[in-house]
Amino acid sequence: MSTTALLPLLADGQFHSGQDLADTLGISRTAVWKQLRKLDELGLHAETVKGRGYRIAGGIELLDGALIRAALRPSAAARLGQLLLVESVDSTNAEVLRQLQQGAGSGLVCAAERQSTGRGRRGRQWVSPYGANLYLSLAWEYAQGAAVLEGLSLAVGVAVARALAACDVPPVQLKWPNDIVCDGAKLGGILLEMTGDAAGTCRIVTGVGLNVAMPAAAAGSIDQSWTDIVTLTSGVHPGRNVLLAALLNELLPLLASFEADGFAAWRDAWLALDAFANQRVVLRAGDTQWAGVARGVDVRGALQLETATGMQSVHGGEISLRAAP
Numbered sequence: 001m002s003t004t005a006l007l008p009l010l011a012d013g014q015f016h017s018g019q020d021l022a023d024t025l026g027i028s029r030t031a032v033w034k035q036l037r038k039l040d041e042l043g044l045h046a047e048t049v050k051g052r053g054y055r056i057a058g059g060i061e062l063l064d065g066a067l068i069r070a071a072l073r074p075s076a077a078a079r080l081g082q083l084l085l086v087e088s089v090d091s092t093n094a095e096v097l098r099q100l101q102q103g104a105g106s107g108l109v110c111a112a113e114r115q116s117t118g119r120g121r122r123g124r125q126w127v128s129p130y131g132a133n134l135y136l137s138l139a140w141e142y143a144q145g146a147a148v149l150e151g152l153s154l155a156v157g158v159a160v161a162r163a164l165a166a167c168d169v170p171p172v173q174l175k176w177p178n179d180i181v182c183d184g185a186k187l188g189g190i191l192l193e194m195t196g197d198a199a200g201t202c203r204i205v206t207g208v209g210l211n212v213a214m215p216a217a218a219a220g221s222i223d224q225s226w227t228d229i230v231t232l233t234s235g236v237h238p239g240r241n242v243l244l245a246a247l248l249n250e251l252l253p254l255l256a257s258f259e260a261d262g263f264a265a266w267r268d269a270w271l272a273l274d275a276f277a278n279q280r281v282v283l284r285a286g287d288t289q290w291a292g293v294a295r296g297v298d299v300r301g302a303l304q305l306e307t308a309t310g311m312q313s314v315h316g317g318e319i320s321l322r323a324a325p
Contacts, residue, residue, distance in 0.1 A: 013059025015052040042130040071245030079252040081107025092137035093207040108139040129218040134210040140255040151263025151301025159250035173275035185227040280324035
C-alpha cells in the first residue's frame with residue numbers, strides 16, 4: 001500500500017484513532033503502525049497521544065489533480081497534456097525526460113511530493129522535502145532548434161514572478177540567469193534541459209523548484225540564504241495546489257508561444273524585476289572571474305556586464321553572480 005493511502009486521512013492535522021484508521025483502510029492495527037513508521041522515512045512525523053490517536057501536527061496539503069485542473073485558466077487547460085502527480089521521484093526533470101523517451105509530447109507536466117535527488121544548476125542538490133514545496137517540470141517540443149530559445153529561462157522567471165503575484169505573494173525579483181529571490185534570499189530556481197536535435201526538432205524540459213514551507217530540519221542542508229512563501233506571506237497563502245495551478249497558467253502559454261515570440265517580448269518585464277540592475281557584481285566561471293556593473297540583458301538574454309575594458313555580453317555557462325563587496 002502506498003503511504004499516500006494513509007496520508008490523506010492525517011492531512012487535516014486532526015487526531016485519528018488507530019482503530020478508525022484501520023477500519024477506513026481495511027487493514028489491521030499492526031499494518032497501520034507499520035505505515036506510520038514509513039512516514040518517518042519521508043520526513044513526516046506522526047504525533048501520538050494516548051487515548052486520542054495519531055496526527056500530523058499542522059496538517060499537510062497533498063497535491064490534488066482535480067483541484068489543480070479546476071484552477072486552470074482556459075489558455076492553460078487547452079495546452080495541458082498529461083498531468084503526472086507522483087509521490088516520490090529522483091527528480092521531476094529526470095522523470096519528464098524518461099516520459100519523453102517513451103513517447104510523451106508537449107504539455108506533459110510532472111509534479112512530485114518529494115524528490116530524492118532534486119537537481120539545481122552546477123550539479124547542486126535541490127533540497128526537496130516531502131509535501132512542503134513545489135517541484136514541477138514541463139515538456140514542450142520546438143521545431144527550430146535551440147537557437148530560437150535563447151532567453152527562455154529568463155522568460156520562465158518572469159512567468160513565475162507573475163504567478164506568485166497572482167497569488168498575492170509579495171513582490172519578488174529575478175537573479176540572472178535563473179533564480180527567484182526576495183531581499184537577496186533565494187525563493188526558487190529554474191533548470192532547463194534539452195533532448196533531441198539542437199539544430200532542429202528538440203524538446204525542452206523546464207523545471208521549477210519553489211520553496212513554499214521549508215521545514216527547519218531540511219533547511220540545514222541549504223548552503224545559501226533562502227526564504228519561502230510561508231515566511232513572505234506570514235503564513236497566509238492559497239496553498240500548494242493553487243500555487244501550482246497559477247504556475248501552469250503562466251508557464252504553459254509561455255512555452256507554447258516562445259518559439260514565435262522569442263525573449264524580446266519578455267525583456268522589458270525581466271529588466272523590471274532585475275535584482276542586480278546597475279549594481280557592481282562579480283561573475284565567476286570556473287577559475288575565471290570578471291568584475292563590473294550589471295547593465296541588464298540584451299534581446300537574446302545575455303547579461304550585459306560593463307567592465308573596465310568595455311561592455312561584455314555573457315550568454316551563460318557555469319557562472320555565479322554575486323554582488324561585489
